[in-house]
Each structure stands twice: as C-alpha cells, then as structure tokens.
Amino acid sequence: SAMFDTLSASLSSAFKSLNADAKLTAENMKGPLRDVRRALLEADVSLPVVRRFIKKVEERALGLEVLEGVTPQVQFVKIVSDELVQLMGAEGSKDLNPGQPQVILMAGLQGVGKTTACGKLAAFLKKRRKSVLMVATDVYRPAAIDQLVKLGSKVDVPVFELGTAVSPVEIARQGVAKAKAEGIDVVIVDTAGRLQVDENLMAELQNIKAAVHPTDTLLVVDAMTGQEAASLVKTFNDQVDLSGAILTKMDGDSRGGAALSVREVSGKPIKFVGTGEKMDALEPFYPERMAQRILG
Ligand code: GDP
Helix, strand or coil, X not given: CCCCHHHHHHHHHHHHCCCCCCCCCHHHHHHHHHHHHHXXXXXXXXXXXXXXXXXXXXXXXXXXXXXXXXXXXXXXXXXXHHHHHHHHCCCCCCCCCCCCCEEEEEEEECCCXXXXXXXXXXXXXXXXXXXXXXXXXXXXCHHHHHHHHHHHHHHCCCEECECECCCHHHHHHHHHHHHHHHCCCEEEEECCCECCCXXXXXXXXXXXXXXXXXXXXXXXXXXXXXXXXXXXXXXXHHHHCCCEEEEECCCCCCCCHHXXXXXXXXXXCEEEEECCXXXXXXXXXXXXXHHHHHHC
C-alpha cells in the first residue's frame, strides 16, 4: 500500500467534486475546499495548520487569471500541490549543517526509533564516504548502550562508550574530542531515551549541547503519533533549539499528519524520514516528492 493512502484518496475525490467551467470562484470551490479540509483533519494535521492551509489555497485560487488551455481543475490541484510543498518547507535546505567534524545530537522519546535512526544515519553517511563515530551517552539504560554497539557493528561504524559510570556530558565531550583527534568526519551522539518530556533530561540535553556545540540537533519522532509528533518538535525546540527532526515509521499506516504538521507547528524542518527497521531504510526528506506521493 502507498504512503498516506486515505489522504490521497480523499484529496483525489475532493478534486473530482470541483465543478468549475471557466474560473475558480468562492462559490465553486466551497465544496472541494471543505473536502480538502476534512481530508487533512482526518490525516491528523493540526487544526490551525489546516485553517491556514485552506485560507492560502483559497486566496491563491481566487487571485488566478483564466489561463488558456488550463482547466480550473488543473489549476486547483496545482495550487494544493504547491501549498503542500510550502507546508513541508520548500525553502531552505534539509541537508545536515556543515562542520569538521559534523556533530549530530540525537534526542527522542523512548520507542520512537531513535537508536535505530542513529544506526541508519551512520550507514547513510558512510555510504556517502564519510567516516563516522557514534557516541553512546544513555547511561541510564545499559541495554541502550548495548543496542547502539550492536547497530554499530552491523553498519561497521565504531561506537565510543564509557559504560554507565561517567556522566553523559563527559562521554559526549570525550567522544567528540576523539573524533577531532582522529579526523573523523561525523559524530552521532545518541542521548538518553525518555518516557516523556522530562526536565532533568532536557537539562542534560542542554548541557551536552553546550559542551559539544553540535552542528545539528535532531529530534526523532514517530510518524504514527500524527500531530503529537509536531507538538513534541515544538516543545523540544523551545527548550533546546533543534535544527530539525527525523520522522520514523513512515512505512507504517501513518495518516500523514506528522509529515504535514512538523514544519508549520515547530518552524523546524524534517531532515530525514525512516521507512523501515532495516539499516538502509532512511531517506532525506523531500517535500516535493512527498507532495507528489500524497497527490498520487
Ligand atoms: P528508541 O527507544 O527510540 O531508541 O527506539 P528503537 O530504535 O529501539 O526502535 C523501537 C522499535 O521501532 C524497534 O523495533 C525498531 O526496529 C522500530 N523502528 C525504528 N524505526 C523504524 C521505522 O522507520 N519503521 C519501522 N517499521 N520500525 C521502526
């Protein structure tokens, strides 16, 4: 099944219900816009985002000239498509920020796929001929360190760890120092998973950030959690200033709300999407392609 099946089907039927001969008007767009609005809400896009989206589509459609040879239907679909791309962050780069080494700090709630994403990102970068070091700072769960070490051997990337007796800040500092000394291109710092937004762990993240000056701080969120994922990105961004998000589990039957809401709700881009459990199931996030998938 394709990504966002339900959303795609609902949008396509919204487009079919458009009955305009010559020109898009407030009148003939009323029904279709209502259907688009409903489709987005059902996909779990947050209400304020949907409202702004619909308003923009309507404004642009009403300002259109009648174009020779272009049906109002085609124009309407084009506007929705353009606005979907805008919504997901057309402007600006989704690339990782530069640095030598690049230091990527990874945060996330437990179970979202953060550790897996560290391994996938390491594999992704290695494939692009970067040397990579992963750093294990989740000293609260020895199993988390083991898991990262296992993933490291799977993707053939070394993992720096100092067990559970050294502070996360110190481990991160030493890991990044080692990478600098050895001329390693990218350091991926895995941080403590957390059950919920937790003050102590947020402070720890701020301290690690202050100690190692990451070039990217990415929050890993689960696409299955819809608009909740977007508000988590906002919450973390308010407290630690993220550079972006990684959206995992896009291969599941997520409805699209997270992909469509993160940028608008948090102001930060999705940089990568996870599309499976395997180590090669990570792709850069391309809003244009995503909009194309959604519109079928
Ligand atoms: P963490 O607690 O955030 O570190 O989560 P893990 O990395 O341990 O992942 C939790 C579960 O989600 C594991 O079973 C992973 O295999 C699975 N998982 C992670 N990313 C993806 C993904 O993109 N798609 C799917 N289907 N499963 C994923």
